[in-house]
Amino acid sequence: xxxxxxxxxxxxxxxxxxxxxxxxxxxxxxxxxxxxxxxxxxxxxxxxxxxxxxxxxxxxxxxxxxxxxxxxxxxxxxxxxxxxxxxxxxxxxxxxxxxxxxxxxxxxxxxxxxxxxxxxxxxxxxxxxxxxxxxxxxxxxxxxxxxxxxxxxxxxxxxxxxxxxxxxxxxxxxxxxxxxxxxxxxxxxxxxxxxxxxxxxxxxxxxxxxxxxxxxxxxxxxxxxxxxxxxxxxxxxxxxxxxxxxxxxxxxxxxxxxxxxxxxxxxxxxxxxxxxxxx
Amino acid sequence: xxxxxxxxxxxxxxxxxxxxxxxxxxxxxxxxxxxxxxxxxxxxxxxxxxxxxxxxxxxxxxxxxxxxxxxxxxxxxxxxxxxxxxxxxxxxxxxxxxxxxxxxxxxxxxxxxxxxxxxxxxxxxxxxxxxxxxxxxxxxxxxxxxxxxxxxxxxxxxxxxxxxxxxxxxxxxxxxxxxxxxxxxxxxxxxxxxxxxxxxxxxxxxxxxxxxxxxxxxxxxxxxxxxxxxxxxxxxxxxxxxxxxxxxxxxxxxxxxxxxxxxxxxxxxxxxxxxxxxxxxxxxxxxxxxx
Ligand SMILES: Nc1ncnc2c1ncn2[C@@H]1O[C@H](COP(=O)(O)OP(=O)(O)O)[C@@H](O)[C@H]1O
Ligand SMILES: [Mg+2]
Numbered sequence: 001x002x003x004x005x006x007x008x009x010x011x012x013x014x015x016x017x018x019x020x021x022x023x024x025x026x027x028x029x030x031x032x033x034x035x036x037x038x039x040x041x042x043x044x045x046x047x048x049x050x051x052x053x054x055x056x057x058x059x060x061x062x063x064x065x066x067x068x069x070x071x072x073x074x075x076x077x078x079x080x081x082x083x084x085x086x087x088x089x090x091x092x093x094x095x096x097x098x099x100x101x102x103x104x105x106x107x108x109x110x111x112x113x114x115x116x117x118x119x120x121x122x123x124x125x126x127x128x129x130x131x132x133x134x135x136x137x138x139x140x141x142x143x144x145x146x147x148x149x150x151x152x153x154x155x156x157x158x159x160x161x162x163x164x165x166x167x168x169x170x171x172x173x174x175x176x177x178x179x180x181x182x183x184x185x186x187x188x189x190x191x192x193x194x195x196x197x198x199x200x201x202x203x204x205x206x207x208x209x210x211x212x213x214x215x216x217x218x219x220x221x222x223x224x225x226x227x228x229x230x231x232x233x234x235x236x237x238x239x240x241x242x243x244x245x246x247x248x249x250x251x252x253x254x255x256x257x258x259x260x261x262x263x264x265x266x267x268x269x270x271x272x273x274x275x276x277x278x279x
Numbered sequence: 280x281x282x283x284x285x286x287x288x289x290x291x292x293x294x295x296x297x298x299x300x301x302x303x304x305x306x307x308x309x310x311x312x313x314x315x316x317x318x319x320x321x322x323x324x325x326x327x328x329x330x331x332x333x334x335x336x337x338x339x340x341x342x343x344x345x346x347x348x349x350x351x352x353x354x355x356x357x358x359x360x361x362x363x364x365x366x367x368x369x370x371x372x373x374x375x376x377x378x379x380x381x382x383x384x385x386x387x388x389x390x391x392x393x394x395x396x397x398x399x400x401x402x403x404x405x406x407x408x409x410x411x412x413x414x415x416x417x418x419x420x421x422x423x424x425x426x427x428x429x430x431x432x433x434x435x436x437x438x439x440x441x442x443x444x445x446x447x448x449x450x451x452x453x454x455x456x457x458x459x460x461x462x463x464x465x466x467x468x469x470x471x472x473x474x475x476x477x478x479x480x481x482x483x484x485x486x487x488x489x490x491x492x493x494x495x496x497x498x499x500x501x502x503x504x505x506x507x508x509x510x511x512x513x514x515x516x517x518x519x520x521x522x523x524x525x526x527x528x529x530x531x532x533x534x535x536x537x538x539x540x541x542x543x544x545x546x547x548x549x550x551x552x553x554x555x556x557x558x559x560x561x562x563x564x565x566x567x568x569x570x
Pocket of ligand 1: 292293300301302320321322323324325326327328329
């Protein structure tokens with residue numbers, strides 16, 4: 001069951017997206033989120049969708065896998081769409097049942113919101129599928145390093161994140177092992193009332209907690225034995241260097257952002273007009 | 280007591296992902312009732328995976344596991360019942376201890392079997408006796424025990440279910456020679472007292488040679504060799520191919536032969552046999568002129 005967590009899991013492949021500098025990918029993802037919210041009209045949203053699809057194809061990640069990342073947010077997606085369907089107004093009335101009215105405006109807003117959420121999730125999971133967690137925290141540390149000026153300990157934060165990420169698979173593996181060991185003694189995790197099932201987790205959680213604390217203590221000792229003393233004067237094994245493709249990616253993104261802004265400005269209601277006329 | 284039979288068993292980790300890995304492929308063997316069998320194989324050869332397939336903790340990709348002739352996966356809901364009959368002790372089982380007292384922890388399996396409280400208590404005492412845990416420790420927290428005691432308490436947790444087939448995955452890993460000896464004695468004692476079959480994984484050829492009546496050799500997920508220790512350890516070439524070695528005693532005797540003692544017998548693989556052989560040579564040497 002724990003193997004099903006796909007959100008934020010690195011997928012190894014050879015693609016231009018995998019080779020992109022993690023800093024650039026991080027900045028572009030944040031930029032993409034902003035652009036998705038800026039895209040107010042249909043044309044600009046379609047533009048973003050088309051680009052995201054193209055990039056996904058470029059990344060060589062199976063489409064099935066990217067779509068799977070949408071599954072956890074499906075309830076949120078439906079809820080948002082339904083609320084917008086009834087609350088957003090404007091345009092003509094399509095359907096009226098009792099006090100609930102569905103308008104063309106409502107339909108459109110609901111569609112826009114659902115599409116936006118999908119794009120957000122797909123865009124950010126693309127980042128985590130193509131970037132190893134280590135690269136990601138590395139990039140974060142570099143990008144946040146100006147904050148050192150306001151005495152924020154960026155290195156320690158990044159180190160904590162790296163360690164946490166590094167130990168997620170270890171803990172998952174450990175959980176599986178302990179679960180299997182307790183199942184070997186007949187632990188029943190699948191049947192009974194909710195209370196029974198929660199209680200059945202105790203034989204798994206206690207050994208897991210104990211081993212997590214043991215690991216933490218051991219890791220701290222090991223780091224101290226190797227004279228770890230924080231970020232000061234620390235150099236890196238893997239230096240990040242910007243390549244031409246990083247520049248190309250940034251330029252492409254700027255074009256997209258410009259396209260979205262221009263579409264917002266000059267093509268408002270293009271599709272909406274069509275949609276309303278056809279109705 | 281039932282026999283455990285495995286037919287064409289295969290298992291694949293992460294099927295359909297880029298991390299796909301066939302850990303066990305097309306393995307078949309039979310463990311007769313009351314038999315002690317040793318399993319050896321290089322790290323990553325699939326020993327632990329195979330051991331987890333036997334009590335139905337992993338579902339085979341192909342093949343069957345038969346206990347007393349019944350396919351354990353015939354009814355998916357009933358697999359749990361087989362786990363009481365095929366008891367598996369994981370590697371480093373001390374990390375699975377969780378309850379307030381050692382007594383309660385050992386009783387976890389029997390309680391899950393739905394046994395009456397008196398029966399649970401009786402089984403806990405019997406299991407503790409087999410592994411040599413003193414009564415007074417039963418009321419302690421399992422986390423206050425020493426490393427060796429924790430290991431024994433965890434093993435007792437599986438013994439208390441009184442399985443017909445006991446499986447131990449590297450039960451002596453990380454123990455000192457005395458601790459290893461205790462575990463091996465315990466394997467023999469459980470086998471003798473209950474007539475259960477025992478299957479144990481070990482990295483130490485000497486332990487396998489001393490305890491097992493039969494040896495299974497795994498190599499890259501396949502069953503490379505099987506047979507009595509004398510037969511298996513005579514096939515030095517095949518063992519080397521599976522990245523394994525013969526027991527140290529066998530190596531010493533072979534070295535003696537090469538060093539100009541052609542009278543050394545081959546096919547000896549336990550400490551006792553090696554000692555006896557060297558004593559024999561020594562006695563004969565005194566009479567003769569070679570030593
Ligand atoms: N939970 C798992 N997920 C993926 N691969 C695994 C897992 N457990 C073991 N493997 C792989 O399966 C193979 C056999 O492992 P294992 O059965 O643990 O071997 P052994 O016990 O002989 O060392 C190894 O290549 C190992 O990397
Ligand atoms: Mg193993």
